[in-house]
Amino acid sequence: MNTESAIQHIHRDDEASKLGMWLFIFTELLLFAGLFIVYSVYRYQNAVAFSLAAEQLSVTVGTINTVILLISSATIAMATSAIRLKNKKFTIILLGITLAMAVIFMVNKYFEWMGKFEHGLFPSSDILKSMGNGDTLFYGLYFFMTGLHALHILVGIVLITIVLVRVNNNSLNDDNPVLLDNSGLYWHLVDLIWIFLFPLFYLIT
Amino acid sequence: MEDHSKSHIVPYKTYLLILAGLIVLTLLSVAITHIEFGELSVFAAILLASVKSSLVLVYFMHLKFDNKVLQIFVTAIFILVALVIFITFLDYNYR
Amino acid sequence: MSQQESTQTHVSFRDYKGRYKGLFAWIFSTDHKRIGLLYLYSIITFFITGVLLGIAMKLELISPGKTVMDPATYNAVFTLHGVIMIFLVVVPGLPAVFGNFFLPIMIGAKDVAFPRLNLLSWWVYVLGALVALSSLFMAGGPPDTGWTFYAPYSFKTNTNMLPAVLGAFILGFSSILTGINFVVTIHRLRAPGMNWLKMPLFPWTLYGTGWIQILATPIVGITLLMIVGERLFNIGFFDPALGGDPILYQHLFWIYSHPAVYIMILPAMGAISEIIPTFANKSIFGYKAVVISTLAIAFVGYFVWGHHMFTSGMSGTALYTFSLLTMLVAIPSAIKVFNWVSTMHKASIQLEPPFFWAASFLFVFMIGGLSGIALGVLTTNVHLHDTAFVVAHFHFIVFGGVGFAFMGAIHYWFPKIWGRMYNTKIATTGWMMFFIGFCILYLPMFLLGIQGMPRRYYDYVDRFHGPNIISTMGSWVLFVGLAVIIINLIRSAKKGEIATKDPWGGKTLEWTVDSPPTLENFEEIPVVEKGPYDYR
Numbered sequence: 001m002n003t004e005s006a007i008q009h010i011h012r013d014d015e016a017s018k019l020g021m022w023l024f025i026f027t028e029l030l031l032f033a034g035l036f037i038v039y040s041v042y043r044y045q046n047a048v049a050f051s052l053a054a055e056q057l058s059v060t061v062g063t064i065n066t067v068i069l070l071i072s073s074a075t076i077a078m079a080t081s082a083i084r085l086k087n088k089k090f091t092i093i094l095l096g097i098t099l100a101m102a103v104i105f106m107v108n109k110y111f112e113w114m115g116k117f118e119h120g121l122f123p124s125s126d127i128l129k130s131m132g133n134g135d136t137l138f139y140g141l142y143f144f145m146t147g148l149h150a151l152h153i154l155v156g157i158v159l160i161t162i163v164l165v166r167v168n169n170n171s172l173n174d175d176n177p178v179l180l181d182n183s184g185l186y187w188h189l190v191d192l193i194w195i196f197l198f199p200l201f202y203l204i205t
Numbered sequence: 206m207e208d209h210s211k212s213h214i215v216p217y218k219t220y221l222l223i224l225a226g227l228i229v230l231t232l233l234s235v236a237i238t239h240i241e242f243g244e245l246s247v248f249a250a251i252l253l254a255s256v257k258s259s260l261v262l263v264y265f266m267h268l269k270f271d272n273k274v275l276q277i278f279v280t281a282i283f284i285l286v287a288l289v290i291f292i293t294f295l296d297y298n299y300r
Numbered sequence: 301m302s303q304q305e306s307t308q309t310h311v312s313f314r315d316y317k318g319r320y321k322g323l324f325a326w327i328f329s330t331d332h333k334r335i336g337l338l339y340l341y342s343i344i345t346f347f348i349t350g351v352l353l354g355i356a357m358k359l360e361l362i363s364p365g366k367t368v369m370d371p372a373t374y375n376a377v378f379t380l381h382g383v384i385m386i387f388l389v390v391v392p393g394l395p396a397v398f399g400n401f402f403l404p405i406m407i408g409a410k411d412v413a414f415p416r417l418n419l420l421s422w423w424v425y426v427l428g429a430l431v432a433l434s435s436l437f438m439a440g441g442p443p444d445t446g447w448t449f450y451a452p453y454s455f456k457t458n459t460n461m462l463p464a465v466l467g468a469f470i471l472g473f474s475s476i477l478t479g480i481n482f483v484v485t486i487h488r489l490r491a492p493g494m495n496w497l498k499m500p501l502f503p504w505t506l507y508g509t510g511w512i513q514i515l516a517t518p519i520v521g522i523t524l525l526m527i528v529g530e531r532l533f534n535i536g537f538f539d540p541a542l543g544g545d546p547i548l549y550q551h552l553f554w555i556y557s558h559p560a561v562y563i564m565i566l567p568a569m570g571a572i573s574e575i576i577p578t579f580a581n582k583s584i585f586g587y588k589a590v591v592i593s594t595l596a597i598a599f600v601g602y603f604v605w606g607h608h609m610f611t612s613g614m615s616g617t618a619l620y621t622f623s624l625l626t627m628l629v630a631i632p633s634a635i636k637v638f639n640w641v642s643t644m645h646k647a648s649i650q651l652e653p654p655f656f657w658a659a660s661f662l663f664v665f666m667i668g669g670l671s672g673i674a675l676g677v678l679t680t681n682v683h684l685h686d687t688a689f690v691v692a693h694f695h696f697i698v699f700g701g702v703g704f705a706f707m708g709a710i711h712y713w714f715p716k717i718w719g720r721m722y723n724t725k726i727a728t729t730g731w732m733m734f735f736i737g738f739c740i741l742y743l744p745m746f747l748l749g750i751q752g753m754p755r756r757y758y759d760y761v762d763r764f765h766g767p768n769i770i771s772t773m774g775s776w777v778l779f780v781g782l783a784v785i786i787i788n789l790i791r792s793a794k795k796g797e798i799a800t801k802d803p804w805g806g807k808t809l810e811w812t813v814d815s816p817p818t819l820e821n822f823e824e825i826p827v828v829e830k831g832p833y834d835y836r
Contacts, residue, residue, distance in 0.1 A: 015272075018271075019275075022275055022278065022279075026278070026282050029282060029286070030282075030286070033286045033289070033290075036286075036290070037289065037290055037293055040290060040294075041293065041294075041297055044294075044297055044298075045297070059235060059238075063231065063232070063235055066231050067228055067231060070224060070227045070228060070231065071224065073224075073261065073265055074220050074221065074223070074224035074227075074265070077215075077220045077264075077265045078217050078220050078221075080215075081214050081215050081216070081217060081220070082217075084214045085214060184265075184266075185266055188261055188262075188265045188266045191261055191265075192258050192261050192262070195254050195257045195258050195261065196254050196258070198231075198254075199234055199250035199251070199253070199254050200250075203234060203235065203238045203250050204246075204247070204250070
């Protein structure tokens with residue numbers, strides 16, 4: 001034990017960790033806000049092309065993915081209650097459902113993207129270029145925004161797996177649930193962004 | 206320093222109710238795309254998304270049970286983003 | 301073991317022994333003071349690099365035509381000068397060095413809220429710097445777009461844009477982590493009794509800065525990512541040929557980069573607000589006004605980005621709005637200047653080097669601010685846009701404002717950081733040369749700008765020759781002054797007289813602890829009962 005690490009461990013402030021996590025969430029929100037600005041400007045300039053391009057996306061797949069993410073958000077929120085009620089087994093089940101939902105979301109996303117690639121709808125493809133500027137921008141934004149969102153899902157999967165392992169070996173319990181709480185907040189953020197992405201890409205008519 | 210992490214345990218039922226509400230709103234927003242609102246359909250979609258995101262923020266993310274400061278911060282962030290988009294459109298809308 | 305620990309906590313933060321030895325005891329230390337110094341040493345290294353590039357540019361401009369470098373080299377040099385100075389020196393500058401070192405001490409805490417995150421942000425900073433500078437050593441050469449990376453040229457040029465843009469993106473992360481850390485620290489770790497209105501002004505400005513770092517940096521982050529996407533996948537976001545709008549890039553870039561100017565200047569104002577009361581030996585005039593104007597600058601500063609784009613082709617409505625908002629943001633800055641001047645009114649002032657820096661800060665900041673008004677007015681802006689006038693204005697604010705405040709801060713807190721005094725006579729000489737050199741360097745550029753000399757050209761017509769010679773000579777005087785200052789400080793850090801706890805008679809908490817501070821700063825966390833500047 002040396003002096004430095006001794007200091008670190010004396011002080012534990014869960015409120016500070018939570019506030020820090022919220023500030024990080026604000027950063028993430030502004031990151032996506034930048035993209036929403038770009039989206040709204042280009043949609044304003046290419047209204048017709050955007051709604052025609054959006055018809056190529058499957059509303060069914062989008063809706064299923066939305067429901068999947070909502071369920072996963074609810075289960076990780078329930079896990080924060082379960083751990084405080086000292087119900088380790090139920091916590092693990094809930095986190096397991098969350099993880100499963102996240103993986104299913106990614107699988108759906110994979111097939112959706114692959115379908116678009118097969119039709120030649122990817123940035124700088126010849127088909128897309130022949131379709132005109134509105135479509136180019138729509139699909140550029142579609143891949144960029146859902147791609148960045150999917151990247152966040154992957155980070156979330158890693159994070160929740162770590163939480164799951166730590167709950168399982170009891171290093172995360174009702175006395176020290178802050179990592180679970182913060183992972184939950186992060187996961188809700190991912191959900192929150194999708195709640196806006198879904199109508200903007202799948203539902204415009 | 207009071208310990209908020211233990212102060213309030215939200216019952217499972219609350220989360221399930223909110224989840225049900227969110228799914229209903231999702232289906233509703235899909236359903237109304239078939240109705241022709243014209244200009245209003247964009248606002249309807251954004252409005253429903255805002256209601257959904259508020260539910261996530263308030264219940265799933267515990268804003269209702271948390272420090273007041275956080276509620277102020279979150280509100281301020283959304284106002285900030287709205288203002289930035291508004292000012293950007295002062296350019297694009299009047300070009 | 302515990303015996304050893306308790307003796308360890310009473311030695312200076314520079315001498316205690318941790319898990320690692322030598323260099324590793326510093327680069328793996330989570331102590332906020334050591335991290336502050338790590339930042340100081342890295343920033344000074346990059347600052348000197350940036351200064352040498354600046355000197356090279358002035359040398360090129362000493363006569364018309366090619367003097368020492370060809371146009372392509374000149375483009376690369378001004379880009380590197382900008383990228384290094386903005387992203388590596390001035391944005392982290394005061395918050396990362398003095399914020400890290402003094403924020404916890406000034407609010408009566410043992411460290412920041414997340415010490416390990418703090419160390420991480422320094423590592424991310426180093427990583428970002430290495431990535432950005434790697435563009436120098438790769439085929440294709442350093443970028444030539446200017447530090448603003450304007451589209452569409454930034455994804456058309458054949459120079460190494462990717463490392464520069466990715467480096468700036470990574471550096472943004474470092475900045476965000478520091479911001480999160482400071483905001484949480486200020487919320488959670490103030491000493492008992494220190495309510496918000498008993499907090500010194502330097503922490504207050506760091507609080508405003510922290511919020512801008514959290515809320516503005518991600519916008520430039522995503523914009524730079526879009527440039528990366530544009531270069532790699534040809535997506536078309538800002539490419540007119542594919543329907544994109546280059547002006548939208550400018551919007552997004554300045555939504556960050558204008559608030560970034562306030563990330564730079566707010567902590568500088570905070571440092572000045574500490575120095576002036578100490579050397580005037582008087583409480584700051586209108587503490588609440590200074591606090592409110594800090595927050596007002598941070599808030600209004602978020603909505604003025606368009607004044608960088610007056611000639612880009614925005615709509616008339618946007619032009620008027622941005623011009624009006626720009627005038628508004630000048631008000632809180634002016635309030636601060638009045639407060640500083642009023643603090644000095646009828647005070648018994650100690651004439652020491654930190655005070656000289658603070659006083660000259662007021663002088664150059666006023667010139668910079670007023671020339672900013674000229675640029676904020678639509679009609680004059682059309683004439684002055686992209687001329688040497690803009691360069692002069694910008695350097696009066698960022699080099700004059702932030703740079704002078706940084707120098708003031710280092711002379712003010714030097715005895716606390718190194719526990720020794722420096723030679724004040726040499727320091728004063730250095731300041732005088734620096735200040736005079738600064739004025740000779742930049743004042744002619746206002747004139748050249750008004751006469752129409754454009755910026756970012758390696759060449760000019762003959763009638764601009766005279767002022768350019770004077771300006772280049774100014775850069776030499778400034779450089780000699782800088783050398784005098786740095787040599788004096790390095791020598792004094794080793795050989796200076798031992799300093800007392802409070803050599804200047806300051807009243808904030810950092811002057812109640814040892815010089816240099818011990819590992820945990822305070823043996824017991826102080827209880828604060830009085831306001832921060834309790835002189836009379």
